Amino acid sequence: MTVDRTAPLQEHLARRILILDGAMGTMIQSYRLQEADYRGERFRDWPSDLKGNNDLLALTQPAVIREIHAAYLDAGADIIETNTFNSTTISMHDYGMESLAPELNREAARLAREVADEYSTADRPRFVAGILGPTSRTASLSPDVNNPGFRNVTFDALVATYTEAAHALVEGGVDILLVETIFDTLNAKAALFAIQQFFDDSGLRLPVMISGTITDASGRTLSGQTTEAFWNSLSHIRPLSFGLNCALGATQLRPYLAELARVADTYVSAHPNAGLPNAFGEYDETPEQMAATIREFAESGFLNIVGGCCGTTPAHIRAIVEAVGDLPPRPIPTIEPQCRLAGLEPFNIGPETLFVNVGERTNVTGSAAFKRLIKAGDYNAALDVARQQVENGAQIIDINMDEGMLDSQEAMTTFLNLIAAEPDISRVPVMIDSSKWDILEAGLKRVQGKPVVNSISMKEGEAEFIRQARLIRRYGAATIVMAFDEQGQADTEDRKFAICQRAYRILTEQVGFPPQDIIFDPNIFAVATGIEEHNGYGLDFIEATRRIKAELPHALISGGVSNVSFSFRGNNPVREAIHSVFLYHAIRAGMDMGIVNAGQLAIYEEIPAELRERVEDVILNRRPDATERLLEIAPQYQAGEAAVPEKAQEWRSWPVIKRLEHALVKGIDEFVEIDAEEARQQSERPLHVIEGPLMDGMNVVGDLFGAGKMFLPQVVKSARVMKKAVAYLIPYIEAEQAEGARRSNGRIVLATVKGDVHDIGK
Numbered sequence: 001m002t003v004d005r006t007a008p009l010q011e012h013l014a015r016r017i018l019i020l021d022g023a024m025g026t027m028i029q030s031y032r033l034q035e036a037d038y039r040g041e042r043f044r045d046w047p048s049d050l051k052g053n054n055d056l057l058a059l060t061q062p063a064v065i066r067e068i069h070a071a072y073l074d075a076g077a078d079i080i081e082t083n084t085f086n087s088t089t090i091s092m093h094d095y096g097m098e099s100l101a102p103e104l105n106r107e108a109a110r111l112a113r114e115v116a117d118e119y120s121t122a123d124r125p126r127f128v129a130g131i132l133g134p135t136s137r138t139a140s141l142s143p144d145v146n147n148p149g150f151r152n153v154t155f156d157a158l159v160a161t162y163t164e165a166a167h168a169l170v171e172g173g174v175d176i177l178l179v180e181t182i183f184d185t186l187n188a189k190a191a192l193f194a195i196q197q198f199f200d201d202s203g204l205r206l207p208v209m210i211s212g213t214i215t216d217a218s219g220r221t222l223s224g225q226t227t228e229a230f231w232n233s234l235s236h237i238r239p240l241s242f243g244l245n246c247a248l249g250a251t252q253l254r255p256y257l258a259e260l261a262r263v264a265d266t267y268v269s270a271h272p273n274a275g276l277p278n279a280f281g282e283y284d285e286t287p288e289q290m291a292a293t294i295r296e297f298a299e300s301g302f303l304n305i306v307g308g309c310c311g312t313t314p315a316h317i318r319a320i321v322e323a324v325g326d327l328p329p330r331p332i333p334t335i336e337p338q339c340r341l342a343g344l345e346p347f348n349i350g351p352e353t354l355f356v357n358v359g360e361r362t363n364v365t366g367s368a369a370f371k372r373l374i375k376a377g378d379y380n381a382a383l384d385v386a387r388q389q390v391e392n393g394a395q396i397i398d399i400n401m402d403e404g405m406l407d408s409q410e411a412m413t414t415f416l417n418l419i420a421a422e423p424d425i426s427r428v429p430v431m432i433d434s435s436k437w438d439i440l441e442a443g444l445k446r447v448q449g450k451p452v453v454n455s456i457s458m459k460e461g462e463a464e465f466i467r468q469a470r471l472i473r474r475y476g477a478a479t480i481v482m483a484f485d486e487q488g489q490a491d492t493e494d495r496k497f498a499i500c501q502r503a504y505r506i507l508t509e510q511v512g513f514p515p516q517d518i519i520f521d522p523n524i525f526a527v528a529t530g531i532e533e534h535n536g537y538g539l540d541f542i543e544a545t546r547r548i549k550a551e552l553p554h555a556l557i558s559g560g561v562s563n564v565s566f567s568f569r570g571n572n573p574v575r576e577a578i579h580s581v582f583l584y585h586a587i588r589a590g591m592d593m594g595i596v597n598a599g600q601l602a603i604y605e606e607i608p609a610e611l612r613e614r615v616e617d618v619i620l621n622r623r624p625d626a627t628e629r630l631l632e633i634a635p636q637y638q639a640g641e642a643a644v645p646e647k648a649q650e651w652r653s654w655p656v657i658k659r660l661e662h663a664l665v666k667g668i669d670e671f672v673e674i675d676a677e678e679a680r681q682q683s684e685r686p687l688h689v690i691e692g693p694l695m696d697g698m699n700v701v702g703d704l705f706g707a708g709k710m711f712l713p714q715v716v717k718s719a720r721v722m723k724k725a726v727a728y729l730i731p732y733i734e735a736e737q738a739e740g741a742r743r744s745n746g747r748i749v750l751a752t753v754k755g756d757v758h759d760i761g762k
Helices: 006-015 024-030 035-039 054-060 062-075 089-095 098-119 155-172 185-202 227-237 250-263 287-299 314-324 368-375 379-391 408-420 437-444 462-475 493-511 537-551 561-568 572-589 609-619 626-639 644-653 656-666 672-682 686-706 712-739
Strands: 079-081 127-132 176-182 208-212 241-249 267-273 339-342 346-349 356-359 396-400 430-433 452-456 478-482 518-521 593-596
Touching: 024 054, 024 062, 035 054, 054 062, 054 098, 062 079, 062 098, 062 314, 079 098, 079 176, 089 098, 089 155, 098 127, 098 155, 127 155, 155 176, 155 185, 176 185, 176 241, 185 208, 185 227, 185 462, 208 227, 208 267, 227 241, 227 250, 227 339, 227 346, 241 250, 250 267, 250 287, 267 287, 287 314, 356 379, 368 379, 379 396, 379 408, 396 408, 396 452, 408 430, 408 437, 430 437, 437 462, 452 462, 462 493, 478 493, 493 518, 493 537, 537 572, 537 609, 561 572, 561 593, 572 593, 572 609, 572 626, 609 626, 644 656, 656 672, 656 686, 656 712, 672 686, 672 712, 686 712
Parallel strands: 079 127, 127 176, 176 208, 208 241, 241 267, 356 396, 356 593, 396 430, 430 452, 452 478, 478 518
Antiparallel strands: 339 346
């Protein structure tokens, strides 16, 4: 029977740093148990070896487990962990003991509960954390290097095994559920899904602790995530604490714990190993050494809960108790709400974030080329499409497999599995895009990061909308909400706002959906169709966006930008102008992101004045004949496409300084080495070319980007031109230094903000 001890737990956490116990496996090894000890009488004739199945000792050697718990409580532990690290059907499969999983969890919890109760007093309660380990399989990694799309476990199987384990732990009397030693975030998402499902079904609520494992000096989990991406992916459950354990010693863990303490608005825990293992797999860090490092953690304000993992003993825990006993716990910071997405790396969208580009080419409904690749089963080439989008500046990639001649669910899961094996793609978040709920849900079960669902709406009524939203929340995703209700799509400003306002209230008040994870799509429709009722479509979107941002706090705005120019399909120059003008005004009204084709974006100030004026007349509905006036001049730009190469060469007659600036702004690298050489010959030193015309050109790019007149994919192209020019000049700079003609002014270190627009600043 579980007694709710959440209130005293919270009370003690507010006052002091709580102490978690140390290693269970290390202590079991000290007993030097043999095969017969593991078997006991009950499993004497079991057909497979059982030595090493430590969790089984709750049934065959309960006195040993009881002694270990008592030793840690004697040392000063406030929280002891159940001996259930492998007590899941998946992990017990290795011993053929799947059916024992519920009993193992229940009995281990009961043992820990009894010992904790013996040590508890009115002013010093002791708590039991029910351990849910990572299992022996990984949902986001293939065990077969030759088949990266293969998985040996499904999300649903993980949910089932974790649900069974959580239920038994609670029956046994735990106070907390601790999902620990997480090396694959998708496994942990399944555990948290199971816990939330169990809570909802049972009506019980227990505090949940989460603890991940940074595997090595890369600073990432085994499945590739950084610390902040790991937080972004799992914080949706609003855990009691979030922490790190295992793999590293305290010293090596410090930078990642510091990062977690910075971003987490929960309590923070740490239970590191006793240093790194030596050549014999043993841990050499003494209690005093480990305690000194952990005291520094506490002095730095990193800790609320601390204990030990592999190699630690009651002596380590006693030393830690003494080291942190006089230090205050870390205060939980107040962090401004942001949409915090993640691939392998975090992607946060806040008030200072410039327009977010969502790549649209991995979409079978929007790209004929991508559809051909998927239908042909050419997933390697399809991955290249995704990779190219990321390289060209897409910060999120939209993936859509809705095609009548495809098994869309299979295509979605296959592609997401393959992306997980490509770090240069999976570093960015994905947008799972489908009009069918079963495909959206299949995608959610394949993504370890925090994705965006595209999309849900109220077209099937509030009940289905709420059901889907609750599941999206449980899977740990943000969602796009279409301005679409039971009456149809919203096409006027008032209807767009009214539907979004209604959805916002339902999501925040009934579902508990964080407003910063709600992304409204108020519907971008084609303008200049010749139908009078459509004349206001552009302005209606812009003004609805303005109202949503003003009246629905923290919600974001997105849309499919290519829709707005659909009337001019086949006329790329006009379409590009429409996209850029529309975005220029929509971004000013508050549009945060858009699904765009980076190849169909003109630079706002580079659009011919006449074309720009007439496009703005259409977008802003400034005059009744706006469509006719744009149609008048559109053919000359379409006809001009063939003449572009000839006209484009005009800039080659400009002075070299202006040519370099033009090349940078336009992202043209064809002539940059020729121009860099000409500029070098005109300059006193090769470095002056970089400090002069090249930096001047990049300053123009920066100004246009900051003003919303240029977009990230274009800036990426500019950066490549700059890189090529600098690479050309470096040998001349090095030759000058080698000649000793100039005395060096010394070496400097240049730093940029981590993750800042794909490190373009570097």
